Amino acid sequence: MExxxxxxxxxxxxxxxAAKIVQAANMxxxxxxxxxxxxxxxxxxxxxxxxxxxxxGENVVIEATGDQAEAAINDIATILER
Numbered sequence: 001m002e003x004x005x006x007x008x009x010x011x012x013x014x015x016x017x018a019a020k021i022v023q024a025a026n027m028x029x030x031x032x033x034x035x036x037x038x039x040x041x042x043x044x045x046x047x048x049x050x051x052x053x054x055x056x057g058e059n060v061v062i063e064a065t066g067d068q069a070e071a072a073i074n075d076i077a078t079i080l081e082r
Contacts, residue, residue, distance in 0.1 A: 002063040003073045005080050013054040015046075017079065022046045024075045030066030032076070043076060 009017055025032050025043040032043040036058065041048030043062065054060060060080070062073050 001065070001069045001073060002061055003077055004059060004061050005077050007054050007056055007058050007060060008081050010056050012056045012058070013049060013052060013080075015050065018046050018049040020079050021049060021076055024079060025072060027075075028064075028066070028068040028072040030064045030069050030072045032062065032064040032069075032072055035061040035063065 007013055022044055033040050034043050034049065034052070036052045036054055039052060041052060043049065062076055064070075064072050066072075
């Protein structure tokens, strides 16, 4: 399952936002990745997320597999769309 999301934080994907995403992702037993341009990172890796340096207004795709994929994607989407 995957979902396309626009990062709405005015400063983009910064450290505290990345930490919230990792914390939310770790609540689920799923494999979950974030795709930005030609890069893919594990959402459970704060360093991976920070390495993307995603600015505000950019489109990303979250992809997850597992029984809780939909719930995990929705939680992470909520964080990114604030």
